Structures are given as structure tokens and as C-alpha cells.
Amino acid sequence: MRPANAMSPTARRAILSDRLEQLVRMIEIRTVEERIQKLYVDGEVRGSTHLCSGQEAVCVGLARATRVDDVVACTYRGHGHALALGLTPLQLIGEICGRTVGCAGGLGGSMHLVEPDVGLLPTAAIVGAGLPLACGAAIAARVKRTDGVAIAVFGDGAANIGAFHESLNFAAIRALPVVFLCENNLYGEYSRINLTTPVEEISVRAAGYAMPGVVVDGQDVDAVGAAVTTAVERARAGQGPTLLETMTYRYSGHSRSDPATYRRLGELDEWLKRDPIVLFAQKLTDEGVLAKGDLDRLRDEVKDSVEQAVGEVLAAPQPARIEILSHVTANQPGPQA
Amino acid sequence: MPKLRMRQAVLQALDDALAEDERVIVLGEDVAVAGGPFKCTDGLLAKYGADRIIDTPISEMGFLGAAVGAAVCGLRPVVEIMFVEFAGVALDQLTTQAATMRYLSRGRLAAPLVVRASAGAGQGFGCQHSQMLDHWFRGTPGLKLCVASGGRTAYGLLRSAIDDPDPVVVLEPRLLYGVLEEVDIDRGYRIPLGSAETVKKGRDVTLLTVGAGVRIAVEAAAAANADVEVIDLLSLAPWDKAAVAESVGRTGRLVTLEEATAGGGWGGEVVATIAAAAFGALVAPPHRITLPDAPVPYNGDLEARYLPSAAYVAEQVDALVKRGRAPRPWWREVA
Numbered sequence: 001m002r003p004a005n006a007m008s009p010t011a012r013r014a015i016l017s018d019r020l021e022q023l024v025r026m027i028e029i030r031t032v033e034e035r036i037q038k039l040y041v042d043g044e045v046r047g048s049t050h051l052c053s054g055q056e057a058v059c060v061g062l063a064r065a066t067r068v069d070d071v072v073a074c075t076y077r078g079h080g081h082a083l084a085l086g087l088t089p090l091q092l093i094g095e096i097c098g099r100t101v102g103c104a105g106g107l108g109g110s111m112h113l114v115e116p117d118v119g120l121l122p123t124a125a126i127v128g129a130g131l132p133l134a135c136g137a138a139i140a141a142r143v144k145r146t147d148g149v150a151i152a153v154f155g156d157g158a159a160n161i162g163a164f165h166e167s168l169n170f171a172a173i174r175a176l177p178v179v180f181l182c183e184n185n186l187y188g189e190y191s192r193i194n195l196t197t198p199v200e201e202i203s204v205r206a207a208g209y210a211m212p213g214v215v216v217d218g219q220d221v222d223a224v225g226a227a228v229t230t231a232v233e234r235a236r237a238g239q240g241p242t243l244l245e246t247m248t249y250r251y252s253g254h255s256r257s258d259p260a261t262y263r264r265l266g267e268l269d270e271w272l273k274r275d276p277i278v279l280f281a282q283k284l285t286d287e288g289v290l291a292k293g294d295l296d297r298l299r300d301e302v303k304d305s306v307e308q309a310v311g312e313v314l315a316a317p318q319p320a321r322i323e324i325l326s327h328v329t330a331n332q333p334g335p336q337a
Numbered sequence: 338m339p340k341l342r343m344r345q346a347v348l349q350a351l352d353d354a355l356a357e358d359e360r361v362i363v364l365g366e367d368v369a370v371a372g373g374p375f376k377c378t379d380g381l382l383a384k385y386g387a388d389r390i391i392d393t394p395i396s397e398m399g400f401l402g403a404a405v406g407a408a409v410c411g412l413r414p415v416v417e418i419m420f421v422e423f424a425g426v427a428l429d430q431l432t433t434q435a436a437t438m439r440y441l442s443r444g445r446l447a448a449p450l451v452v453r454a455s456a457g458a459g460q461g462f463g464c465q466h467s468q469m470l471d472h473w474f475r476g477t478p479g480l481k482l483c484v485a486s487g488g489r490t491a492y493g494l495l496r497s498a499i500d501d502p503d504p505v506v507v508l509e510p511r512l513l514y515g516v517l518e519e520v521d522i523d524r525g526y527r528i529p530l531g532s533a534e535t536v537k538k539g540r541d542v543t544l545l546t547v548g549a550g551v552r553i554a555v556e557a558a559a560a561a562n563a564d565v566e567v568i569d570l571l572s573l574a575p576w577d578k579a580a581v582a583e584s585v586g587r588t589g590r591l592v593t594l595e596e597a598t599a600g601g602g603w604g605g606e607v608v609a610t611i612a613a614a615a616f617g618a619l620v621a622p623p624h625r626i627t628l629p630d631a632p633v634p635y636n637g638d639l640e641a642r643y644l645p646s647a648a649y650v651a652e653q654v655d656a657l658v659k660r661g662r663a664p665r666p667w668w669r670e671v672a
Contacts, residue, residue: 104443
């Protein structure tokens with residue numbers, strides 16, 4: 001078993017400099033998403049969840065190329081990013097099951113994951129909401145004279161909401177240290193991009209804001225990592241924002257109630273051939289980092305640590321009812337404060 | 338005492354806060370180079386520089402959201418919304434993002450921003466630039482709301498709002514920006530959020546109002562036969578239940594004067610609460626003086642009729658006190 005749940009989020013972030021740990025994290029994200037699906041069937045998860053299986057390389061590519069004092073404003077499809085940035089499986093599954101061990105004490109749920117220690121703002125359940133927040137985080141970095149960078153993570157669907165335009169325009173005009181990271185997974189909720197968007201690549205819109213527009217293979221963690229590094233360095237150096245588009249795919253439907261029957265037959269199979277975990281494992285094998293049998297062993301170890309987290313979550317207490325009233329405003333701090 | 342216009346008091350509050358606290362920044366349309374459409378930020382750019390006094394594009398969702406992000410990351414942003422209606426395109430950032438930041442992070446993060454917005458009717462701006470819209474901001478847990486009624490209260494409320502660890506909306510009645518008032522502002526002056534002020538003592542009836550209504554209420558109190566107690570509620574969320582209940586406990590009668598439509602006004606909540614809290618003391622049904630459920634008319638005569646005048650308020654209050662039942666609103670008479 002890997003000590004995923006016993007580590008602090010910052011320590012989990014730090015080990016991502018290791019390439020093998022990057023692979024392990026991608027496996028962990030996939031394993032957790034699949035486990036959450038089962039927990040839902042078992043009646044342990046309420047409401048909805050938005051899984052990111054297939055997009056793991058984007059999550060880990062971003063996390064490995066940023067610092068814990070950079071700020072990430074992410075979406076409700078955020079399990080993978082939260083884990084990559086450092087949240088433990090225990091904190092994540094705990095939140096999704098609404099238990100005290102969750103990152104928001106069970107008050108937030110699947111769509112609202114948070115860990116200030118690694119720069120993760122509460123993930124937003126409103127499409128596009130994170131883009132303006134990232135601009136503000138960048139303003140704060142400038143006023144406080146730090147070299148912090150803000151990253152807005154959003155899907156292709158968010159490129160059609162007003163916040164996208166307003167934020168890119170604002171960031172460009174003030175040369176704010178922001179990276180706009182688009183996860184283009186071809187679908188906005190239940191609709192394929194061609195039905196909602198006149199361009200297949202969101203990054204072409206960067207020209208309208210006089211900022212670089214970059215497209216990378218979102219299934220290749222090294223490609224994502226390198227592109228994020230370039231964009232982040234540019235932002236840190238005071239040269240302004242970048243629109244970075246990662247071409248990726250979500251294996252599941254939009255949310256739990258969506259079986260994704262609108263997809264072209266065979267489309268999923270084509271993407272599965274370029275599975276980000278398989279691709280990266282092959283690369284590490286070629287590099288000699290991963291030996292024969294290592295991958296199966298890693299998968300088993302991750303599975304064990306995720307099962308350990310699930311066990312702890314299901315044994316954890318439900319939050320006390322008084323928590324309903326706590327942390328609404330500063331003078332209602334609640335029993336945890 | 339020196340005389341100040343309300344806009345100068347707002348500017349003074351911003352200037353003092355910027356000077357005292359490096360975390361304070363000001364964002365909005367035309368607030369920097371132009372000094373603000375209502376001159377509430379005049380001269381701040383030269384004093385504090387372009388990193389802290391930020392001209393934004395016409396994009397309320399973008400810059401209000403940026404203020405939320407900056408607040409979460411340790412700044413104390415003050416956003417100017419030129420006309421409160423413009424907040425409509427940015428409400429998500431305020432009511433859904435900022436207001437839940439503390440809750441979702443279990444107190445580890447917060448969004449202590451201030452949104453200042455000019456609001457209210459009386460100047461012929463037409464129905465899309467004349468509303469108070471306080472009901473857009475009430476009823477959202479985590480969000481506070483107050484209304485200035487002149488230079489002194491604008492200063493005291495704005496300074497408290499900037500100090501506050503949670504998001505606060507300060508409505509500034511546009512009609513009052515140019516009004517001169519004797520104000521002796523001390524840098525330490527604050528009006529606690531959630532506290533009402535008794536403007537005039539009286540024995541027969543409690544007349545409760547905010548913003549531009551305060552001047553009308555005072556004038557109405559002078560004209561009425563009844564001995565009217567006038568209270569400036571100042572904050573609408575949270576509001577000062579104790580002060581209102583205490584006053585109504587003495588007078589036995591409650592009248593609200595609201596620059597709000599009958600169906601959406603804050604008086605509904607106040608009356609329901611006080612009717613329960615002071616039920617035994619009431620000698621007449623609580624009465625609300627509001628706007629009709631109709632948009633703000635442009636025409637000068639119609640706008641004057643649409644807004645409650647001091648004479649109308651005095652008449653309504655006297656009718657309630659004399660007959661012990663609620664008088665009909667003017668639009669029921671003309672209909």
C-alpha cells in the first residue's frame with residue numbers, strides 16, 4: 001500500500017517532481033473515480049458527480065508544473081485536479097460521501113473541493129465562475145508583489161459563457177499572471193462541441209485577446225506539463241496570460257445521470273487507444289523507469305490505499321447538525337473554529 | 338462643522354481606508370483616470386497608483402469576480418458598480434461564489450470584498466437605472482447589506498464594510514451624492530453593521546426606513562399630527578431586530594417606508610418578524626408604505642407620484658394612528 005492518506009497535501013504535491021509518482025497519481029485518480037461510481041451505487045454518494053476518467057494527464061501535468069503558492073480555480077469536474085494538486089483520497093472520498101473527514105467536513109460535496117494549503121480554491125459548480133476568480137488571485141499577487149500565478153481550469157463549454165470573454169479580456173489588458181487552462185473534452189454537458197461552438201479549437205480565440213493560444217495533446221502528461229511550465233513562466237515573468245488548450249476526452253457522461261448515448265459509436269474506443277495512463281506507462285517503460293510487472297504492482301498498491309480511504313470514510317462520523325449554522329459569516333465560526 | 342457632500346464622504350472613506358491598509362484596492366468602470374462617474378474616487382489614482390486603483394472594462398461579471406478572487410487571496414477590494422442594475426450580470430460572483438467561500442472552506446478562506454453601488458429613483462434615469470434592488474442581495478446567507486442615508490452614514494458604513502471579514506454590499510442612494518451635510522468625520526468613525534439609529538424620538542408610531550427615505554421620514558414626522566419616532570435601519574442584512582422591537586414595544590405601531598415594490602420590499606420580512614416579537618404591544622396592524630408593483634416611470638410628474646412624498650407618508654401615518662387600521666395605498670385610489 002502507498003501512504004497516500006497519511007501524507008499532507010503539500011507533501012503529496014512535492015513528490016510529483018518524480019516521474020513515477022506522476023504515473024501513480026494518474027492511476028490514483030482513475031481508481032478513485034471508478035470507486036466513487038461504486039460508492040454511488042451503494043448509496044453512499046448523494047446528488048451528482050462529474051467524473052474525469054480519461055483526463056488524468058491534464059490534472060497531473062498542471063499540478064507538476066505549478067507551485068503550492070500558485071492559485072487554482074477549478075470546476076466541478078475537479079476530483080482529478082484536487083487529487084493531483086495534493087488532496088488525499090481520504091479527504092476527497094470523505095467529502096463526496098459527506099463525512100467529517102472530507103475536505104469541507106461533508107458540507108460541500110463532490111462539486112466543492114478545497115485545500116488552501118496547495119492553492120486549491122473551492123471548486124465552483126457554476127460553469128465559468130473560476131475564470132474571474134483567477135484574475136483576482138493574479139491581482140492579489142501583483143499588489144502583494146509576489147511572483148504567484150493563478151490558473152483557471154475550465155472546459156470547452158465554458159468558452160461560450162460571458163465570464164470567459166470578460167476574464168481573458170481583463171487579464172490581457174492588465175497583463176495579469178494568469179494561465180487559462182481549457183480542458184477541451186469535446187462535450188459541454190450533453191452536447192458535442194460542434195453543436196454549440198463554431199470552432200473546434202478554443203485556443204484560436206486567444207487572438208481576439210492578443211495573447212498566446214496554445215494547443216497540446218491532453219493525453220500526454222509531458223506535453224501538458226511542458227506547456228503549463230511555459231505559460232506559467234511567462235506569467236511569472238510579467239509577460240501576461242496564456243490561453244492553453246488541452247485536447248482530451250471524458251470517458252463517462254457529463255454527470256452520473258448521463259449514459260452519454262449521444263456519442264458517435266466507436267468514438268470512446270478511439271480515445272481509449274490513447275489512454276493517458278497507458279501512454280505514460282509505456283513511455284516510462286521505454287525510459288527504463290518502469291520495469292516489467294511494476295505497473296500491475298502500482299495499480300494494486302493504489303487500489304489498497306484507495307480502499308483504505310474508503311474504509312476510513314465509511315467509519316467516519318456524519319457531521320454534527322450544528323455545522324449547518326457554522327462558517328456562514330465570521331461571527332458564526334462553529335465548533336471547529 | 339465642515340459641510341460635505343455624500344460623494345465627498347465616500348471618497349474620504351476610500352482615501353482613509355487606502356491610506357491605512359495596503360490590502361485595500363478599488364476596482365470599477367472609470368474609477369481611476371476619470372475619477373468615477375459620480376466622482377467618488379477622484380484623485381485616488383494619483384495617490385495610490387494603477388495597481389490599486391483599477392479601471393476595468395465594462396464587464397461586471399469579470400471585475401466583480403476578480404474582486405472575489407483578490408479578496409480570497411488576502412486583499413480588501415472595493416468594487417464600484419455604477420448603477421446597481423449592472424450587478425445583475427455579476428450576481429453569480431457575489432451571491433453564489435463570494436457568499437459561500439467561507440462556508441465551503443469551513444472558515445479557512447473568506448471573501449471580504451465590498452460592493453458599492455449607486456441606487457434609487459428620483460432623477461429621471463428611467464426604469465433600468467433607478468431601482469434600489471436591495472432584494473437581490475437580501476436573503477443570501479453569508480452576504481451583508483447596508484444603505485447609506487447621507488455623508489456621515491456613508492462614511493461610517495463604508496469603513497465598517499471594508500473592515501468586515503465577509504462580503505458586504507453598500508447601497509448609495511444616487512439622489513444623495515450631491516446633498517450637503519455637516520459632517521465631522523474622524524478616521525476612526527464607524528457605524529457597526531446590523532445597527533439601527535433612532536433619528537427622532539416619538540411616542541405614537543415607529544417609522545422605519547433606510548437611505549433616501551430617512552429625509553422623507555423626518556419631514557413627514559414634522560408634518561404629521563402623530564408623534565412619530567423615526568428609525569434609520571442602516572443595515573438590511575443583518576438588520577437590528579432588537580432596536581425595532583424595543584421601539585415598537587413603546588409606540589405600539591410600526592410603519593415601514595420602503596423605496597421598494599410592495600411585493601419585494603424589505604418591510605415584508607421586518608413586519609413579519611416584529612409582529613411576532615412585539616405582538617402583545619401592537620395597537621394597530623403594521624403598515625408598509627412602498628412603491629407599487631410597477632417599474633420606475635421616466636416622466637417627472639409620474640416619478641414624483643411613484644415615490645412616497647413626505648406629505649403622503651404623513652397622511653398615511655396619521656390615518657393609521659387615528660383609525661387603527663391600515664390605509665389604502667395611493668394606487669388603489671387612482672385605479
